[in-house]
Structures are given as structure tokens and as C-alpha cells.
Amino acid sequence: MRRRTLTSFLPILAWLPGYDRQAMTNDSIAGLIVAIMLVPQGMAYALLAGLPPEVGLYASIVPLVFYGLLGSSRALAVGPVAIVSLMVATTLGEIAESGSVGYVSGAVLLAFLSGAILLGMGLARLGFLVNFLSHPVISGFSSAAALVIGFSQLKHLLGFDIPRSHLITETIAHAVTHISDLNVATFVIALISISILFFFKGRLAAWLASAGVAGGVADALAKTGPLVAVLVTTLLVWLLGLNQSSGVKVVADIPAGLPPLSVPDLDFALVRQLLPSALLISLVGFLESVSVAKSLASKRRQKLDANQELIALGAANIGASFTGGYPVTGGFSRSLVNFTAGAVTPMASIITAGLVALTVALLTPLLYFLPNATLAAIIMVAVANLIDVKTFREAWVYNKADAASLVATFLVALTLGIEMGIVAGALLSIALYLWRTSRPHMAEVGRVGNTEHFRNVLRHKVQTHPEVLAIRVDESLYFANTAFLEDDVLARVADHPEIKHLLLIMSAVNFIDASALETLQTLSERLRDAGVTMNMAEVKGPVMDRLELVSFRDEMGAGKIYLSTHNAMQNLTAKSEPKAA
Amino acid sequence: MRRRTLTSFLPILAWLPGYDRQAMTNDSIAGLIVAIMLVPQGMAYALLAGLPPEVGLYASIVPLVFYGLLGSSRALAVGPVAIVSLMVATTLGEIAESGSVGYVSGAVLLAFLSGAILLGMGLARLGFLVNFLSHPVISGFSSAAALVIGFSQLKHLLGFDIPRSHLITETIAHAVTHISDLNVATFVIALISISILFFFKGRLAAWLASAGVAGGVADALAKTGPLVAVLVTTLLVWLLGLNQSSGVKVVADIPAGLPPLSVPDLDFALVRQLLPSALLISLVGFLESVSVAKSLASKRRQKLDANQELIALGAANIGASFTGGYPVTGGFSRSLVNFTAGAVTPMASIITAGLVALTVALLTPLLYFLPNATLAAIIMVAVANLIDVKTFREAWVYNKADAASLVATFLVALTLGIEMGIVAGALLSIALYLWRTSRPHMAEVGRVGNTEHFRNVLRHKVQTHPEVLAIRVDESLYFANTAFLEDDVLARVADHPEIKHLLLIMSAVNFIDASALETLQTLSERLRDAGVTMNMAEVKGPVMDRLELVSFRDEMGAGKIYLSTHNAMQNLTAKSEPKAA
Structure with a gap:
């Protein structure tokens, strides 16, 4: 255990004292680029969550500041993210009509509950819980979420309503059968947006580089895709009056001014109803956040404290709930942009927050003509990355269970x-x-040539002895596998009527629980009744310590515990001849 | 996998062809002794389950025959048992009034559902599921059940009604505050019964032995305690008319004749309500049965097939449900009596069933004056054995988690x-x-003297090398511990800035899942960036096979996989001097 200091609770103390002009410049550039990315993304994800666009912007101000003060990652960019937004939509879809007052206050309450859960988990040091989600599970979950998110945006792309469904097939069926309702202008705008986004994402950087633009500048320009798509399509709608003439849906009025102070409505029945979802949102959000933060920290050899991250994300979500926002977390792509754009401290996030606040306070009228189709296109292109076939292919080759x-x-x-x-x-x-x-691998082993090494008789050419059955147990022994161990050992002994000694090689046994201890005691007795001694070798230190506590040695009768297999075989076979396997 | 033959599905084929007069004599004696024990026990456990006494007798006929035909244990005695009876009482207490028609038909349905679950589990070969109940959990459960069962009988002992409660404290409080309602005659009968039972259980065998009675006869006589208690107290009540004069509650009229054919009422809503309890009853019942059957089989070096046991117990319970019985299983004490009384085949059980059938058909009038207090005393003395402090004491010393x-x-x-x-x-x-x-033990190891053995630097006086950090990983690597592994290894490398090679000793790693593989790949890259090679030694055959599938060796860069730690250290330290640890 490392000592917890004040700095570990307030990581800002680690970097603020040495903060200089150079760091300020770096952070400012990164903060600006992230803000340019975050404004359209924040609105898009709010749309995905079924919330008014300004809620996404509100969630991109105070939470960033709180995370900046408390977070242990130097480059994590907190804010609305796709999967959490989808989970918010699924949860609230069951309790209220999208866009209604109840729906918005439900989102605020979810942010508060998530914040409280994250904070609680951090204080209770439960960060390890997230380790129980395996990579394949996360991969399958992300791919499915990406598909659900992508198809949920189809209605904005096509310009006609498709009833919300958690079944993609239903969404597709509805879209196909109602394709005559297609709003052509909306669809064209969506295609333009998607083209711009893919161009910026794929070709632009290479093209700029070949045109002689410096790498850093080219990379930064490549990140402005969403902003360019927003500008181009907003201008198109405004100039051609498409919202009036062709029914293209636009963001329209966004309330101007800073986020309102809100107090989450702690209605007990509602809290109870939302709690399971809030827990899952917290876990999934934390998982996304900590994965990206970890990979960024290791790139710069910085340390990441998972429990401190929980506290910082908890504070960020509680901050969101008091300023009209909805659940936030560290986003994958945005954090990567922040990092590559040069962010060296959380000051970059604080600068981003300031710029988003400025946008909300002054620039919302400019967003009036922004088409929903553009925001939908931004979401679809962003989540396309989440569809992950590679992990499945690799897992299929490596381990079918995964x-x-x-x-x-x-x-x-x-x-x-x-x-x-x-x-x-x-x-x-x-x-x-x-x-x-519960079904451990157990291998009968023999001596490799004249060495002190013992290997599986089925895999290597080794020597065994007629009177000694040496079995390597390849698993810690605990309640779920003690019955298997007992049955397997007794069956092997029954198959070798000539043996006098059983040797259990315990090099891979890291633990023996009380159930397994009882089984070993029984096994030793049963073998004794059959005229076979039970011996052990290579028992590990921590395992031996426990066995000594209950004087296990005394219960083994004529059986002994040897330091090494070599040692044991020498003693047990002193009077007999080896046979070739 | 052993081949499944017709004999494994119908174990009777294994013993019936060679059945002889000697076996018949042995089985007849054992069958008689068990029947003498089972008649009062069956009624007592029915009482505990809140059922009329005859239901316990009905459950002691057909189920025994079915188990005898299908079971793989030669000496298991099936029938009503205490814990399952308690679970039946708890389950049915929520749906109907004790003793009502709905209550009895609920018990029949529970037997049917348990039977179907057991049969299904057997056919699906799910017998292993029971291994997930650890010995300490079973011990804690049995002790609690024994207390609950014991106190549930208090009302029969004291002769006044105590409302059913799952809290022992409430039962005691009610008994103490209403002690003036004590029925003295009932209480005296209970004390007499308890005295007889304890005398037969404890002193009698020793006393008979010292009087020169042969051991086998003495043991058999010692098992007749319940029968003697029943005879003595029934006579007392009949002769003194205590049921009339002093209000001593007796068994009274039992319908004469063989068990009625019943058809379980498969009401869907009720099935749904009872299903979770039926599942638990099946699991607990199977667990009790298989534990005792296993210990008896191993005493005679016979094999027990857990899945066949599930099928046989399933059939026994379905048999119970069609003949007015309630859930049954192999009982611990009764099976032990059957075994020590000399049962060599399941014919003993079939003989027991015949004798119980005879009792039900002809002898029920004799049971009219049998006091409930005697049956309660039989239960209390039987369950006293289940209170298990020893396992707790041992687990406390050995492993606090257990x-x-x-x-x-x-x-x-x-x-x-x-x-x-x-x-x-x-x-x-x-x-x-x-x-x-999820938090594996990891040990830095060094060479013991000039041997090829490497041991924990913290436990042994060993030699290490400044440029090589050798870490033994004491756990299989899977999703829940990959983050821990990565953090721990990177922290150790950071603490040893002089090292050039990391050696992971994998002798205790029995498996690497896809998440852990990904972590090892990342770890190898990160170490390479830090100028450290990642090497491995003693990778097991099955683990290596999988690593080869994904060409893991190629991803290790300059790092290698060595057969032994000795080998690895010789190669990695070829150019440097050892230091003493």
C-alpha cells in the first residue's frame, strides 16, 4: 500500500505550483481544439440521450472544472459520451416522454445518482470492481451499443420519425417500409456531413502532409471535421431557408446564458427505480474513462489512481446534476485529441470548459439553423469506431470461452x-x-532425462517409477474443484494398482481453502486405507504457512512434504527401478 | 470420459444377477432396522413440514423403490429428512395454512417440481453445480437449520401453541412469556422421550458391550431408541388416558391403507411461485444425499455417479408426488444405519419400503396414542448433531475468509x-x-545457493542479479487480475531503474485468458519503450499451446520464453555479476 497524501486527494497540488507559460500555451491550444470538438458533440449526444441540445452543453462546463481539480489523469477530457448517452435514453425512455420536464429532471437525477455512486465507490476504494468486466465482454457490449446508437440516429438522417425500439431489425423494417416519407433535403445534408467527417478523418491529414503542412498543424486541422460539417450545413440551411421550405429539422432556439443552477429531485420512488441503471451507467462510464486515462498515463509514464478517478468522476457528475447537465465521463476520442493536441495538465480541460461556457452564453443564436441531421451524422461516424470485429476474431482463435x-x-x-x-x-x-x-488440469509427470525437471508424461519423453504416481495439480484448490480432485486422484490410483506412493506436485497451487483442506485430509485417509501414502512437493510458502497452522503434516501419516519433486522422487523411489514411459 | 453403458443407467443390472441368499439375509436385517427407524422419523419430519403424519409414511414407500432401481449408491436410505422438511414448511407457510388441502397439494407439487429439476439436472449432467456450495457454507447452513428446526418443535414439547416465526428469539420470547400455559404431562412425556433417545444414543452400546453382548447386536439395539421411545410413551398415554385427561396431543387417526395415487396440480401461477424454492430444495437435498452416498461408497471402494444419483433422486421425488408424499432425499443418519446394519444392495431399501407399506396398511391404529411430543423429541435429538462448531473453529484458525x-x-x-x-x-x-x-500473490525470486531452485527473496536467503527482475506470478491470469498484474509489474520495474530484463515465472499460471493476453502484449510494449525486455519461463504446456496459436513469441520482441528459470537466468545474466539479497 502506498501512503495517501494530500496531493493524492487533490492532484492539482502536484502540477499547479510549477505551472509556467509554456504549459499554459500547450494547454490553451489543446483546450481550444477540444472545445471546437465538444460543442457539436455535446449537442449531438444530448440528442442521442433524448435531451434538448443545451443539456449536452451544460454537461460540458462545470463537470470539466471539477474533474480538473480532482482528477489524477493529466489529459482526460470529461463530458457527454455516446454509450452513456444511449444508456440514459434507455433508462429514461421507461419513465417519461422524451423532451418532457420529467425526462430532463430524470436525467439530472441520474447524473446525481451516478455521481454519488462513483464518489461512494471511490471512498470505499471499490475501483477494482470494474476489473470484473473482461475485454471480450466490453468489446461485445461496445459493438452492440454502437449498432444501437447508429440505428437510433437513422430517423434524423432520413428526416421522418421512427418509433424508438431496442430491436435494430424493427428500426430497419420501419425505415424500409416508410421510405416514401424520406425528407430528401435532410438526407442530402446528412450525406454532406458524413462526407466531410470521413474526409477529415481519413484523407485530410495525408493530403495536408503531402502538401507540405507540418504534422502537428495537419493533425489539429484534421480534428476540426465536426466544426466544418456544422458550419457548412448550418450555412446551407440558413442561406436556402431549408428549415422552412423543405422541413429540415434544426436545433432552433437554445436558451442563452450560463447553465441554470438545478437541484436534483430526490423523489424516493424514482430514486429506487433509477438506481440499478445509475449503477450500470457509473460502472460503464468509469470503465471507459479509466481505460483511456490509463493508456494516456502510461504513454507519459504517469501514475493513475483508479480510486481517485472514481472520486473525481463522482464530483464531475454531481457538478453536472447541479447545473442542468446529465451523466458524463471521460470520452475516448476526445481525450485522445486532448492528449495529442498537447494538453499537459487538467488546465486544458478548464480552458475547454471556459470556451464552452462562452459559447452557451453568447453564441447560441448562431446554432439556430444547425440541422439535427448533422449532429446525427457526427454521432454515427463517431460510433463506427466502436464496432470491433478484431477482438472477436482473435478471441475465437485464442480461447473459445472468451x-x-x-x-x-x-x-x-x-x-x-x-x-x-x-x-x-x-x-x-x-x-x-x-x-x-472447477475442473483443473492434472498431469502425471516423469523425469526429463537425468535432469531435475519433471514434465507431463503425455507431452514429453520422460521416466516414471512403478511405485510412485506423481501428479501435478494445475489449479488452486477450492470448494468448487475439491470433488473433482478427489475423484480424479482416486480414479488414477485405482488405475495403477501397483503404486505405493502418491506425490502431489503443488507448484501451481496458490491457495488451499478450508473445503479443499478437508478433502485432502479425507483423501490422505482413504489412500492410507488402500496402502498408499500421500506425499506433496513444491508447496508454496503462503500455502505451507496455512497448512502448518492446522498441523496438516501430522495428519499425513507416513506421507511427507518435500521441497522439490526431484527430492521427493529420490526418497520415494530409493529402492525401486525406473521404467521408461 | 468414461463410457456410459446400460448398467450405468440401470445400476440394478450390476447387482441383481449375482444376488444370493447371503446378500438377502444381510439386506433383510438392514431393511428391518431402517424401517423401525423410519416409521417414527417419517411421521416426525412430516410434522416438522407442517404435514399430516401419514404424508411422511407415504414418502417412505414408493420413493425408496424407485431409488433402489435407479440409484448408484448401494446403501443410501432415501426418505423424508429434517432440513428438506423445514424448507418445505418455510416455502408452503407462505402460500397456505398448515394442514389445509392447499398445503398438502403444495407439498405434492413441490415433490414433483424437485423431482423434475433433479431429473433434468441429471440428464443435463449438471451434478457439478453442487460443488459450488463450500463446506463452510454447508456447515453454517446446517447449524442454522438445526437451530430453526429444534426451536420449531418447542411448541410440541411444551404443549402450547407458539406462532410460527423464522426468528428464534421471537419463538423463545413467546415461550417464556407464555410458560404458564405449559402442559405438564406433555412436557414430562417429552423429557422421557429425550432421556430414552440419549440413553440409546450414548450409553447403551457401551453398557451392552461391557455386559458381553456382541458388537453387531449391541449396535443394532442402540438404533432402536426412537422405536422404544414411541412404544413407551404411546403406552403411557393409552394406559393413563393422558390425551383425554391432560390434553396431551397425539397423532390420532391415520387413514389406513396404502398411499393414494395423487396427481400433482400443475397450476401455472403456483408452479412459478414454488419454482425457486423447489430448486433450492433439490440442490440442498441432492447435496445431503450425495455427501453421504459418497462417503459410504468410498468405504467399500465402490463408485458413485453424481449424475445418475440426480436421476435416481429425481425419479424418487416424482414417485413421491404421485403417491401423496412430499420431497425426499438420502438421509445422513438413516443411510449410516443402513450401511452399518449390513445393507449390501438397494434391495435393503426395497425391503424397508415393503415394511413401511405394511405398517401403513395394517398398523396405523397402533399409532393413535403416539404423542406429538415424542415425535418432536425425536426431531430435536436428531438435529442436535447438525450443530457444528468444530468446522467454524477450524476455519477460523485456517482461513478467515472461509x-x-x-x-x-x-x-x-x-x-x-x-x-x-x-x-x-x-x-x-x-x-x-x-x-x-483478483489480487494474485507475486513474489520476486532469487537462486537458492548453487542449486537450480528459485525462491521468494522475502522468505529465503537467495541470490539475485542487478539487471534481471525475476517475478513468480502465483495465479492464473484472467480478466479480473490483469489490471493488478500490470500495475504491480510496472511499479516493481519503476522501483528497480537498473534492470534490463523482466522474467515472469509462469509455473503457477494455469491459464491466460484473452483479456490477460492483451494485457501481456501491452505490458511487453510498455516495457520495451522503457528499455526492458519481457521474458517468461516455465510456461506450462496447455498455456504455451494457446500462446502459439496467436504467435505470442513474435510479439515479445527481444524477450524470450525459456523452459526453466535456471535456464533463463543463465542466459539473461551471462554478462553480469550476482549480488547477495
């Missing part, structure tokens, strides 16, 4: 809802792990 | 109900296991 939990998570998420998907995936991966450890 | 799950199971079972206790205990023990494996 591939199975990935597919199960994906399918459950698509058919029964994404929250069910992550729960089912987590439970399945734990169940598969328990199943595997 | 002790904690024992205590948690015990307390939850006592306060929230025994079914909740077993669920909470199972979940807690799994959680504690996952928690432990």
Missing part, C-alpha cells in the same frame, strides 16, 4: 437491451471462469 | 430465512474466491 462471452454479450445487448447485455456478459464470463477452475 | 462465509451463512439463515442463508453463503464464497484471485 469468444462465447463476447458473442453472448453482443446478442443479449442487441435483443434484450444493452444494460442486460453487460450484466449477462459479466455473469457469463465469471461463470465460465468458475467452470474452468 | 470462517466469514460460514458465519454469514449462519446469520443470514437465522435472520432472513434459511433459503436466503444458503443463497447468500454461496454468493459470498464465490465473491471471496474471485476477490482473492
Whole structure:
């Protein structure tokens, strides 16, 4: 355990004293670029969550400042993100009509509950819980979420209403059968936006580089895709009056001024109803945040404190709930942009927050003609990255059980809802792990040539002895596998009527719980009744310590515990001849 | 996998062809002794389950025959048992009034559902599921159940009504505050019964032996305690007319004749309501049965097939449900009596069933004056054995986590109900296991003297090398501990700025899942960036096979995989001097 200091609770104390002009310049540039990205994204994700666009902007101010003060990551960019927005939409879709007052106050309450949960988990040091979501489960979940998110935006792209459904097939069926309702102008705007976004994302950097533009500048320019798409399509709508003439839906009036102070409505029944979803939103949000923060920290050899991250994200969400926002977390792509744009301290986030606040206070009239289709296009292009076939392909080759939990998570998420998907995936991966450890690999071993090494008789040409059965137990012994151990050992002994000694090689046994201890005691007795001694070798220090506590040695009768397998075999086979395996 | 033959599905084929007069004599004696024990016990447990006494007798006929035909244990005695009876009482207490028609038909339905679940589990080969109940959880559960069962009989002992409560404290409080309602005659009968039972259980065998009676006969006589208690107290009540004069409650009229054919009422709503309890009853019943069957089989070096046991117990319960019985399983004490009385085949059980059938058909009038207090005394003395302090004491010394799950199971079972206790205990023990494996023990190792052995630097006087950090990873690597591994290794590398090579000793790593593989790839890259190579030694065959599937060796850069630690250290330290640790 590392000592907790004041600095670990307030990471700002680590960087603020040495803050200089150079750092300020770097952070300012990064802060500006992230703000340019965040304004359209914030509105787009609010739309995805079924909330008015300004809620996404409100969630991009105070939470960033709170995270900047408390977070241990130097480059994490906090704010609305796609998956959490989708989860907010799924949760609130069950309690209120999208856009209604109840819906917005539900979002505020979700932010507050998530914040409280994250803060609580941080103070209780429960950051480790997130480790129980395996990579394949996260991959299956992300792919499914990306598909659900993508298809949820179809209505904005096509310009006609499609009833919300958690089944993609229903969404597609509705879209196809109602394709005559297509709003052509809206669809064209969406295609223009998508083209701009893909161009900036793919070709532009290469093209600028070949044109002789410096790498850093080219990269920065490549990140302005969403802003350019917003500018181009907003101008188009404004100049051609498409919102009036062709029914293109636009963002329209956004209330001007800084975020309102709000107080979450702690209605007990509602809290109870939202709590399970808030817990999942917290876990998923924390997971996304901590993954990106970890990878950025290691790139610069900085340390990341998972529990401090929980506290900082908790504070950010509580901040969101008191300023009309909705649940936030550290976003993957935005943080990467922040990092590559040169952010060296959380000051970059604070600058971003200031610029978003400025936008909200002064520039909302400029967003009046921004088409919803553009925001939908931004979301679709952003989530396309989340569809992850590579992890499945690799898991399929490497370990079918991992591939199975990935597919199960994906399918459950698509058919029964994404929250069910992550729960089912987590439970399945734990169940598969328990199943595997409940049937340990056990290998009969023999001596390799004249060395002191002993290896599996089935894999290597080794020497065994007729009177000694040496079995390496390849798993810690605990309640779920003690019955298997007992049955397997007794069956092997029954198959070798000539043996006089059983040697259990414990090099891979990291723990023996009380159930397994009892089984070993029984096994030793049963073997004794059959005229076989039970011996052990290579028992690890921590395991031996516990066995000594209960004087296990005394219960082994004529059996002994040896330091090494070599040692044990020398003693046990002193009077017999080796046979070739 | 062993081949499944017709004999494994119908174990009777294994013993019936060679059945002889000697076996018949042995089985007849054992069958008679068990029947003498079973008649009062069956009625007592029915009483505990809140059912009329004849239901306990009906459950002691057909189920025994079915188990005899299908079971793989030669000496298991199936029938009503205490814990399952208690669970039936708890379950049905919520849906109907004790003794009502709905209550009895609920019990029949529970038997049918348990039977179907057991049969289904057997056919699906799910017998392993029961391994996930650890010994400490079972111990805590049994102790709590014994207390609840014991106190539930208090009203029969004291002769006045005490409202059913799952809280022992409430039962005691009610008994103490209403002690003036004590029925003295009933209480005296209970004390006489308890004295007889304890005398037969404790002193008698020793006393007979010292009087020169042969051991086998003495043991058999010692088992007749319940029968003697029944005879003595029934005579007392009849001769003194205590049921009329002093209000001593007696069994009274039992319908004469063989068990009625009944058809379980498959009301969908009721099935749904009873299903979770039926599942728990099946699991607990199977657990009790398989534990005793296993210990008896191993005493005679016979094999027990857990899945065949599920099928046989399933059939037994379905048999119970069609003949007016309630859930049954293999009982601990009765099976032990059957075994020690000399049962060599399931024919003993079939003989027992015949004798119970005879009793039901002809002898029920003799049971009219049998006092309930005697049956309660039989239950209390039987369950006293289940209170298990020894396991707690041992677990406390050996492993606090096991002790904690024992205590948690015990307390939850006592306060929230025994079914909740077993669920909470199972979940807690799994959680504690996952928690432990999520924080693996990792040891820096060095060379012991001039040997090829490497041991923990903190425990042994060993030699290390300044440029090589050798870490033994004491756990399989999977999603829940990859983050810990990565953090721990990187922190150790950061603490040793002089090292050039990291050596991970994988002798205790029995598996690397896809998440851990990804972490090892990342770790290898990060170490390479820091100028450190990542090497491995003693990777096991099955683990190496998988790593080869994804060409992991190629991703290790300059790092290598060595057969042994000795080998690896020789190569990695070829140019440097050892230092003493």
C-alpha cells in the first residue's frame, strides 16, 4: 500500500505550483481544439440521450472544472459520451416522454445518482470492481451499443420519425417500409456531413502532409471535421431557408446564458427505480474513462489512481446534476485529441470548459439553423469506431470461452437491451471462469532425462517409477474443484494398482481453502486405507504457512512434504527401478 | 470420459444377477432396522413440514423403490429428512395454512417440481453445480437449520401453541412469556422421550458391550431408541388416558391403507411461485444425499455417479408426488444405519419400503396414542448433531475468509430465512474466491545457493542479479487480475531503474485468458519503450499451446520464453555479476 497524501486527494497540488507559460500555451491550444470538438458533440449526444441540445452543453462546463481539480489523469477530457448517452435514453425512455420536464429532471437525477455512486465507490476504494468486466465482454457490449446508437440516429438522417425500439431489425423494417416519407433535403445534408467527417478523418491529414503542412498543424486541422460539417450545413440551411421550405429539422432556439443552477429531485420512488441503471451507467462510464486515462498515463509514464478517478468522476457528475447537465465521463476520442493536441495538465480541460461556457452564453443564436441531421451524422461516424470485429476474431482463435462471452454479450445487448447485455456478459464470463477452475488440469509427470525437471508424461519423453504416481495439480484448490480432485486422484490410483506412493506436485497451487483442506485430509485417509501414502512437493510458502497452522503434516501419516519433486522422487523411489514411459 | 453403458443407467443390472441368499439375509436385517427407524422419523419430519403424519409414511414407500432401481449408491436410505422438511414448511407457510388441502397439494407439487429439476439436472449432467456450495457454507447452513428446526418443535414439547416465526428469539420470547400455559404431562412425556433417545444414543452400546453382548447386536439395539421411545410413551398415554385427561396431543387417526395415487396440480401461477424454492430444495437435498452416498461408497471402494444419483433422486421425488408424499432425499443418519446394519444392495431399501407399506396398511391404529411430543423429541435429538462448531473453529484458525462465509451463512439463515442463508453463503464464497484471485500473490525470486531452485527473496536467503527482475506470478491470469498484474509489474520495474530484463515465472499460471493476453502484449510494449525486455519461463504446456496459436513469441520482441528459470537466468545474466539479497 502506498501512503495517501494530500496531493493524492487533490492532484492539482502536484502540477499547479510549477505551472509556467509554456504549459499554459500547450494547454490553451489543446483546450481550444477540444472545445471546437465538444460543442457539436455535446449537442449531438444530448440528442442521442433524448435531451434538448443545451443539456449536452451544460454537461460540458462545470463537470470539466471539477474533474480538473480532482482528477489524477493529466489529459482526460470529461463530458457527454455516446454509450452513456444511449444508456440514459434507455433508462429514461421507461419513465417519461422524451423532451418532457420529467425526462430532463430524470436525467439530472441520474447524473446525481451516478455521481454519488462513483464518489461512494471511490471512498470505499471499490475501483477494482470494474476489473470484473473482461475485454471480450466490453468489446461485445461496445459493438452492440454502437449498432444501437447508429440505428437510433437513422430517423434524423432520413428526416421522418421512427418509433424508438431496442430491436435494430424493427428500426430497419420501419425505415424500409416508410421510405416514401424520406425528407430528401435532410438526407442530402446528412450525406454532406458524413462526407466531410470521413474526409477529415481519413484523407485530410495525408493530403495536408503531402502538401507540405507540418504534422502537428495537419493533425489539429484534421480534428476540426465536426466544426466544418456544422458550419457548412448550418450555412446551407440558413442561406436556402431549408428549415422552412423543405422541413429540415434544426436545433432552433437554445436558451442563452450560463447553465441554470438545478437541484436534483430526490423523489424516493424514482430514486429506487433509477438506481440499478445509475449503477450500470457509473460502472460503464468509469470503465471507459479509466481505460483511456490509463493508456494516456502510461504513454507519459504517469501514475493513475483508479480510486481517485472514481472520486473525481463522482464530483464531475454531481457538478453536472447541479447545473442542468446529465451523466458524463471521460470520452475516448476526445481525450485522445486532448492528449495529442498537447494538453499537459487538467488546465486544458478548464480552458475547454471556459470556451464552452462562452459559447452557451453568447453564441447560441448562431446554432439556430444547425440541422439535427448533422449532429446525427457526427454521432454515427463517431460510433463506427466502436464496432470491433478484431477482438472477436482473435478471441475465437485464442480461447473459445472468451469468444462465447463476447458473442453472448453482443446478442443479449442487441435483443434484450444493452444494460442486460453487460450484466449477462459479466455473469457469463465469471461463470465460465468458475467452470474452468472447477475442473483443473492434472498431469502425471516423469523425469526429463537425468535432469531435475519433471514434465507431463503425455507431452514429453520422460521416466516414471512403478511405485510412485506423481501428479501435478494445475489449479488452486477450492470448494468448487475439491470433488473433482478427489475423484480424479482416486480414479488414477485405482488405475495403477501397483503404486505405493502418491506425490502431489503443488507448484501451481496458490491457495488451499478450508473445503479443499478437508478433502485432502479425507483423501490422505482413504489412500492410507488402500496402502498408499500421500506425499506433496513444491508447496508454496503462503500455502505451507496455512497448512502448518492446522498441523496438516501430522495428519499425513507416513506421507511427507518435500521441497522439490526431484527430492521427493529420490526418497520415494530409493529402492525401486525406473521404467521408461 | 468414461463410457456410459446400460448398467450405468440401470445400476440394478450390476447387482441383481449375482444376488444370493447371503446378500438377502444381510439386506433383510438392514431393511428391518431402517424401517423401525423410519416409521417414527417419517411421521416426525412430516410434522416438522407442517404435514399430516401419514404424508411422511407415504414418502417412505414408493420413493425408496424407485431409488433402489435407479440409484448408484448401494446403501443410501432415501426418505423424508429434517432440513428438506423445514424448507418445505418455510416455502408452503407462505402460500397456505398448515394442514389445509392447499398445503398438502403444495407439498405434492413441490415433490414433483424437485423431482423434475433433479431429473433434468441429471440428464443435463449438471451434478457439478453442487460443488459450488463450500463446506463452510454447508456447515453454517446446517447449524442454522438445526437451530430453526429444534426451536420449531418447542411448541410440541411444551404443549402450547407458539406462532410460527423464522426468528428464534421471537419463538423463545413467546415461550417464556407464555410458560404458564405449559402442559405438564406433555412436557414430562417429552423429557422421557429425550432421556430414552440419549440413553440409546450414548450409553447403551457401551453398557451392552461391557455386559458381553456382541458388537453387531449391541449396535443394532442402540438404533432402536426412537422405536422404544414411541412404544413407551404411546403406552403411557393409552394406559393413563393422558390425551383425554391432560390434553396431551397425539397423532390420532391415520387413514389406513396404502398411499393414494395423487396427481400433482400443475397450476401455472403456483408452479412459478414454488419454482425457486423447489430448486433450492433439490440442490440442498441432492447435496445431503450425495455427501453421504459418497462417503459410504468410498468405504467399500465402490463408485458413485453424481449424475445418475440426480436421476435416481429425481425419479424418487416424482414417485413421491404421485403417491401423496412430499420431497425426499438420502438421509445422513438413516443411510449410516443402513450401511452399518449390513445393507449390501438397494434391495435393503426395497425391503424397508415393503415394511413401511405394511405398517401403513395394517398398523396405523397402533399409532393413535403416539404423542406429538415424542415425535418432536425425536426431531430435536436428531438435529442436535447438525450443530457444528468444530468446522467454524477450524476455519477460523485456517482461513478467515472461509470462517466469514460460514458465519454469514449462519446469520443470514437465522435472520432472513434459511433459503436466503444458503443463497447468500454461496454468493459470498464465490465473491471471496474471485476477490482473492483478483489480487494474485507475486513474489520476486532469487537462486537458492548453487542449486537450480528459485525462491521468494522475502522468505529465503537467495541470490539475485542487478539487471534481471525475476517475478513468480502465483495465479492464473484472467480478466479480473490483469489490471493488478500490470500495475504491480510496472511499479516493481519503476522501483528497480537498473534492470534490463523482466522474467515472469509462469509455473503457477494455469491459464491466460484473452483479456490477460492483451494485457501481456501491452505490458511487453510498455516495457520495451522503457528499455526492458519481457521474458517468461516455465510456461506450462496447455498455456504455451494457446500462446502459439496467436504467435505470442513474435510479439515479445527481444524477450524470450525459456523452459526453466535456471535456464533463463543463465542466459539473461551471462554478462553480469550476482549480488547477495
